[in-house]
Amino acid sequence: MRTKNFIISNAYYFVVLPLLISILFIEGCSDNSTDVIKENPIVTSQIKSPPIEPCYPVPTDKQLEWQDSEIMMFIHFGINTFTNKEWGDGTEDPLLFNPRNLNVLQWVQIAKEIGFKYVILTAKHHDGFCLWPSKYTNHSIKYSPYKNGNGDIVKEFADACHANGIKFCIYLSPWDRHESTYGSSGYDIYYQNQLIELLTNYGDIGEFWFDGAPDPSYGIKLHNYNWDLYWSTVRYYQPDVLMANWGPDIRWVGNEEGLGYETEWAWQTRNFSMQKSDSYNKVWYPAEADVSIRPGWFYHSSEDFKIKTVDQLVDIYLKTVGRNTNLLLNVPPNTDGQFSSYDIQRLRDWKRRLSEIFAKDLFFGKEITCSNVRNNSDAYSAKNCLDNNRNTFWVTDKDINNAVLDINLGKKEKINIIRLEEAVRFGQRIKAFEVDYDNNGTMETIFSGTTIGHSRIITFPAVETEKIRILIKDSYAAPTLCEIKGYYSDQIRVQ
Numbered sequence: 001m002r003t004k005n006f007i008i009s010n011a012y013y014f015v016v017l018p019l020l021i022s023i024l025f026i027e028g029c030s031d032n033s034t035d036v037i038k039e040n041p042i043v044t045s046q047i048k049s050p051p052i053e054p055c056y057p058v059p060t061d062k063q064l065e066w067q068d069s070e071i072m073m074f075i076h077f078g079i080n081t082f083t084n085k086e087w088g089d090g091t092e093d094p095l096l097f098n099p100r101n102l103n104v105l106q107w108v109q110i111a112k113e114i115g116f117k118y119v120i121l122t123a124k125h126h127d128g129f130c131l132w133p134s135k136y137t138n139h140s141i142k143y144s145p146y147k148n149g150n151g152d153i154v155k156e157f158a159d160a161c162h163a164n165g166i167k168f169c170i171y172l173s174p175w176d177r178h179e180s181t182y183g184s185s186g187y188d189i190y191y192q193n194q195l196i197e198l199l200t201n202y203g204d205i206g207e208f209w210f211d212g213a214p215d216p217s218y219g220i221k222l223h224n225y226n227w228d229l230y231w232s233t234v235r236y237y238q239p240d241v242l243m244a245n246w247g248p249d250i251r252w253v254g255n256e257e258g259l260g261y262e263t264e265w266a267w268q269t270r271n272f273s274m275q276k277s278d279s280y281n282k283v284w285y286p287a288e289a290d291v292s293i294r295p296g297w298f299y300h301s302s303e304d305f306k307i308k309t310v311d312q313l314v315d316i317y318l319k320t321v322g323r324n325t326n327l328l329l330n331v332p333p334n335t336d337g338q339f340s341s342y343d344i345q346r347l348r349d350w351k352r353r354l355s356e357i358f359a360k361d362l363f364f365g366k367e368i369t370c371s372n373v374r375n376n377s378d379a380y381s382a383k384n385c386l387d388n389n390r391n392t393f394w395v396t397d398k399d400i401n402n403a404v405l406d407i408n409l410g411k412k413e414k415i416n417i418i419r420l421e422e423a424v425r426f427g428q429r430i431k432a433f434e435v436d437y438d439n440n441g442t443m444e445t446i447f448s449g450t451t452i453g454h455s456r457i458i459t460f461p462a463v464e465t466e467k468i469r470i471l472i473k474d475s476y477a478a479p480t481l482c483e484i485k486g487y488y489s490d491q492i493r494v495q
């Protein structure tokens, strides 16, 4: 028995342990990319084309899900709604906060109807007034007439989101003009305590928005924020939350007009402590463009007739979603606590217009040929670009960084919009592309561009043609495309 035990324990020390150590050693020596693969597992069950080698950095599943959603809603509601201001100074009387017909379900149902999957509520704006009964301040809903001080709008909103399949998201202004500890280290604890309240009492949060305001040009002395503390608190309590704007997962586009860039890389070299970079210091950091449907972020009745027109909203859509950037559109509830009928009508008209513009994909199921297909395999065929399925894609052989794709429509069609989508799950690769059309036997260029990314929508003066050619002129690695769509609409302004 003892001999048997001895053999077993020796076998452990001389065979099993060295084997385990060498496995760990090999793992430890593997390149950075292997680590990233573990962090960003590829969900093969959702992909029809088999996975290909990533071109790092790549998105996490949560970032990809967020990018797929394309449009998100922002809701600015708080004490400013009742003081008719954009920025409160923190001295407001909480008794002013009294939405008599608050209907949070209306906000969420409208968001859902229009197609927003993430909705972000200003739980606390710069005035420090909290829409939940925070234990740490007397500047909150608890001291207001709303439900005699027993209300919790963050809870009502969270419940409505969770019940309706909408991602419940929070904005918590770091700049706090009410809190007396602001400017001292006590404020970091105060802010962290509020984070913990929000992260632990209301269920899963989709996105957490850290506002960077005010801009240094305002000359306002700001607290020296302990970002590492805030971000690690969020990661600790809810590891899946995407931290945005002044956060490591989603990047502010840099303006508040809903304007993305023609050249837009979802990866960047900016590197925060919480980000996982590749060996070149690059991180996946997709852009989000916030803009309000009205001139202000908060509701002002004087702006009821200054709501952006459908044309303006379509233009914003093309310059954000069409430029590899998520659109975060703000719709502010009024003093009753509801979206006004003007905003609702405008949202519905916008949605209808977009559905009309993108009603008929003229390229769907048409004939397509290509200069190169990975292994000549059907799994990566160019046909995958015309099947309205983001999970199938075309890719070239590994050492090929350019390609020509020819689409034959079978008959002449009028076209003025093309939408291209890269299979960004494997990284954003394409650096330069061109679109040509057959003008009675001569190929002519309609558009020359740089990046594509999650989605690129180009508009141009209408052409009538049977053949469209997409040229991928340069790419960091074998180029991929999962969709190429073509439309005609007389309801867009050519950019």
Ligand code: FUL
Residues within 6 Å of the ligand: 086, 211, 212, 213, 214, 290, 297
């Ligand atoms: C800015 C803030 O100052 C505005 O009030 C608004 O909240 C906007 C989304 O961010 O930085």
